[in-house]
Amino acid sequence: MTTALNGTDTVTAQRPAHRDGNVLRWLAAYTSSMVGDTVYYVALSWAAVQTGSPSQAGMVMAASAVPRTLLMLVGGVIADRFGPRKVVIGSDAVRCAAVLAVAALLFVTSLGLWPLAVLAVVFGTVDAVFMPAVGALPPRITSRGQLTRVQGMRGLAIRFGYVVGAPLGGLGAAMGGAAAAFGLAGLLIAVSIPLLISVRIRELPPDDAVGTRRTAWRDLRDGLDYIRRHRVLAPLTLAIALGDLGFVGPLNVGVTLLADERGWGALGMGWVVAGFGVGAGAASLLLAVRGRLPHAGHVVAYTVLAGSMAIGALARVPDVVAAVGVALLIGLLAGLSGALCNALSQTQADPAHLGRVTSVTGTVSLGIAPLTMPLFAATAGAWGTGTVFVVSAAVCGLGGVVALCVPALRRAELPR
Template sequence: MTGTLITPGTVTHGPAHRDPNVLRWLAAYTSSMVGDSVYYIALSWAAVQQGSPAQAGAVMAVSAVPRALLMLGGGVVADRFGPRRVVIGSDAVRCAAVLAVAALLFLTCPGLWPLALLAVVFGTVDAVFMPAVGALPARVTSRDQLARVQGMRGIGIRFASIVGAPLGGLGVAIGGAATAFAFAGLLIAVSVPLLISVRIRELPADDETCTRGGTADAGDGAGGRGTAPGAGVVGAVDPEAGEHPAHARATSPLDDLRAGLRYIRGHRVLAPLMLAIALGDLGFVGPLNVGLTLLADERGWGASGMGWVLSGFGTGAGAAALLLAVRGRLPHAGHVVGWACLAGSVAIGALAFVPSVLGAVGVALLIGLLAGLSGAMCGALLQTQADPAYLGRVTAVSSLVSLGFAPLSMPLSAAAIGAWGTGPVFVVSAVVCGLGGAIALCVRELRRAELPG
């Protein structure tokens, strides 16, 4: 599981899109994400075929429970054992589970229980996979390339969403859910050897001192860096986790979690950034998911019209990711996050009052561009502001906000639209989203945050 270790002095300082090490990581990540998309198509099809609509919905939703409950612990695991090891192990487990269900469906008709079990396994593994994925870029490239890598990652996500659904549908058409599950397992399997070949950076000296059980000094500069007690323990440094095993044994996972939460709370950039991300996601998820479906029905656009609007959003988000991947860095990152979030919130509110499909597509394109830009810049700031030794826990908190709390706005948005209509709900959602931008502009440290050049 241990790969080639490269020190900060030997890291290639050329553009990340020309670095073979980064490209291997990106290929592994994209292959895994395409496999995820195919998996969800296969799971939903198999669940509908094996049970009632209500049972199928329960199977699709059951993975969210372990993901939300275990996400913070997953960040501790990523920081304790190193993100690369955790990602490789997670992909191996997911691949084995998916292929096992594919084989079971080929041989028999087992009902819903293996599908529900697979969903639980996926949700549990995702709880450690997502924080590790977020922490890995800082270990495969230099800090000045992390923003570009964030853009490249966004392109990979868009590619997976475009390719995964048709590929899953093709698998279902060829041989049913079993074939689609087999496709998903093979795609996830491709990522494992690629990840094994990825070289890992050694943590810089100041990051090595940020041991898991230590407390970061929030007053040590805007970055909140500090030296933890026990950093001088004599022992071999784990090249991937970048920390002293002797000290690791002296702390419990709960201590690690508390230290990570203290680190975020005391960080002058990360703390307000987390709040801005939470508000932005809460105001964005409801309208652009269930709200858009109800809006299309209200306007008489139909499924095709809704599809065009979603395509506009996806195009805008892809353009934002491409911009960051090509430019590598945008100046005044804190300002960009704040103003993009504010402008995007205005576009979200306007979407409910556009009468035509063509106009809605244009507004959705603008929303995708602004939301994609603010989201990518938030991700880049998380990558560059957090010490790599804490990055798994930082990513876990961010992922919990986006994937655990923000989806709660969907049933609330649906109920509110049923009571008051689309216009007022979209406007309220826009205000919530805009509050995230206001925080980014009002908190001095976040407003002045820059990406390394």
């Protein structure tokens, strides 16, 4: 049963997020779900490789990206219409049921690629609803002044999910095959559901709710118009999009190409990726502990610009040790700018529109930007890896230029 945060609950909402039991229950649910997600992707990739060819396995792994990209804007409308908490609980329930169903089938029979592809499509479709709802939930469970700290805590949960989930998935697959790994993923996602049910949320005033008599298309148009007219959200959304478009290629494809060209090997590539993860984790820890950084708009602009220069420098480093150091710096700067951008979005947006605001940035970050990875690889083959790193750095740097050149964004502050 949903409980509104009012009266004595408002006092609770003003507590530091890391001491607020309500936020900690949400964090535990989110962490369990993130670990389960990572275990699921390990299980899916292992099952696909064991069942089909490498190219077929790649198609299965990519199958979830299509519905996630096409439907995320609709997912934002759903999150705003029905409330992010209900949508997150429902999404986790569907994901849990789908994963456990595949696990049960694998225990009794061997599956071909088609059931795995269907599972990937279902997961991607649910993700299109889940991700905007997750982004819209923090302002409903804590005060505005704690949202930066919550973003830091969320970043730590994501890093924890990657670090713990991948070995757990591998262990499950090694001991019991893909069926055991899928079963473990489903159980971890299931743990998040009762925790989310126990989370109290702040209900919106009736006048702020998305109109139930309007069509979903009208609600989507209103959300896009709301972003376009907003003095801070419009340039912030553009800055986020440019930053992600310039960042995804170098991190996901460029590091592999550099490791191959420079003779660093798989181990060297792993150290570089780990350097990025450590830097991003340090940024999340800083925000979780500090809770707020002054001059947020300026910090976003300068960290994006500095991060873009570091991306360009990564292609010029002489050895793997230097590459790890630069990757750590990129992770730190990207972690700070990303968390602050999310915090600014959540504090600037009307909570009634936050699902749609999150869906727009998510469509670029999680849908369109990954599609540039094949283009990055092809361009690197034609023009050289170093040249494409510089181009990507320039695109990323444009996001910082936007943040600096738009006064409303440059002067934006986070609430105390």
